[in-house]
Amino acid sequence: MIKGNIDIEKTSFRTFLVFSFFLLAILLPSYLIFSSKYMVRNVEFSPKYQVDSSFLETLYGESIWTLDETSVESLYSADPTIEKIELTKILPSKLEIKLKLYEQVAEISDLRGSQPKLSVLYKNLYIAESIDASKNTLSVTIVNGPVDNGFNGEVVALFMTLSNFDDINTGSLKLTHLGTSVIGYYKDTEILFGNPIDLATKAAAVGELLSDGSCQGTVRFVSTNSFVTDCNI
Known part of the structure; x- marks a missing residue:
């Protein structure tokens, strides 16, 4: 009887651990994505570069985790002198956009x-x-x-x-x-x-x-x- 109870407790504990891990796997990414701490508040260009304010508005307030090169690809069509764009995320809320211009x-x-x-x-x-x-x-x-x-x-x-x-x-x-x-x-x-x-x-x-x-x-x-x-x- 005692052995059976111990086995049940072990099974229940393992189930609890699996459930806790599963719940953490769901909640942690959600926290990182939706937390205001990781919303973009600062955008810097390297080298210095002038852009329209409407472009910056598409970045401010967005989760830094969801942004990638596709988020700024509109710059290519706006300025044909841009050869390559790289993003660097500086946590928690700064985005650095590195531009390589055609020679x-x-x-x-x-x-x-x-x-x-x-x-x-x-x-x-x-x-x-x-x-x-x-x-x-x-x-x-x-x-x-x-x-x-x-x-x-x-x-x-x-x-x-x-x-x-x-x-x-x-x-x-x-x-x-x-x-x-x-x-x-x-x-x-x-x-x-x-x-x-x-x-x-x-x-x-x-x-x-x-x-x-x-x-x-x-x-x-x-x-x-x-x-x-x-x-x-």
Whole structure:
């Protein structure tokens, strides 16, 4: 009889433990989600970034546990210069939004119209107006046209290629689009690229020469991969 009572008590105790664990598994997440302690009250951007107040209102008061990258994906459509977004949750109520922006590639001055147009070209081919270009961007001046639709892609490819050379300062390169040809100026070197195509291949061919920095003269491409020059190499 005593042994039977002990077995019943053990069974009841195990049942109680299972029930308690199950109840805790339900209540704890609910507390974390709905507790005002874990509601978002502070949002910071890194680097500093201006957003519309309506966007912040979608975050304030929300449980920090329920937010993820999908909660802020509207920023991608609002600003095409954003390449990647990462969220960091700083408990109990602070949200840090880390932005990786597409690199600026070129500042483009279009002189073909009665009023010159100034714009900035990004790595993802997005073009923005009325913003300041970074110091590492190429300078592109368009003085004659028409300009092929793929020219911006050519500029991006050239920029990315030259960026692979540690000793080349891309911010010192100036390109002039003359309609059927492109001329480049880098420090004391004039570069006759010829047709505005295959600029990445041409940049790779002349990269070592520009990186050395000793050329004072003219480089003229005779084909996509080869050039002649009057400077000392």
